[in-house]
Amino acid sequence: MREIPGGLPPQTFSIGALRWSLVFIFAMFGIAKFASYEAEGVAGIAMHYPLFAWMYPLIGVQGTSNVIGTVELATGALIALGAWSHRAGLLGGLMGMATFLVTLSFSFGVPLWQDGFGFPFMGSTAQFLFKDAVLLAACLALALHAGHALRTNGAALFSR
Template structure:
């Protein structure tokens, strides 16, 4: 009698991760086209040098639409990556860039809950820290896909 249980394949684990990320990018991207999200993003992004220039030029709504379009393109690349490892690499790298940028927002913003201090993070830190896991997921997809496409060695 064997104590071994069937283990799902790496392909199925990556597929689950892929579709979870597609879901996240799709709905976060769609939300960027709503006024409430445009205003919420502007509170953070308009103070950040990489995005600050967009707000005086276009205003919060168009700036948010640009960010949303990038997120929707990332969702599309990740989804199409289910059928093409090379496109999957691109989608994984796009996702990594997105989350590296959002994680860099943690520099210079108040992360700890006022009045409590470390380790009690505030809502901004909660919003940003989850991106570390999403970054790792995009990295896993990029690496797995690069190997599958023959662009990297195992």
């Protein structure tokens, strides 16, 4: 890693830190979706959400969780590949953004504030969901980094 004046590492260091922390998060959460305890926990929120509700009658609680886990693992893999391929990084960043936009949208219509306290005292659902705002921003940063690199290098996203 090349140091710049003032002893600070280059900005690519922060992109790498975002990339590998997101890969870790997507790997750990994606793997967890294959366990029954996580499948049941996800079903408590996702079963009544229009984006996922149709899947539960078709493939069940564990099957739906397995699909979600597979998407999360694929997202993490693409984000990881972004270290070598800006196209993969852009796609992974966009998939990560979609993931966190979906999870943040769960906060509409559910109780967010702790009973007996109200705003700004978060209940367990808000505590679970609100952290995804920073994860959304991290995926946005990676997607923008890859998009800028593609544009600077004159590469199209879809080329032969």
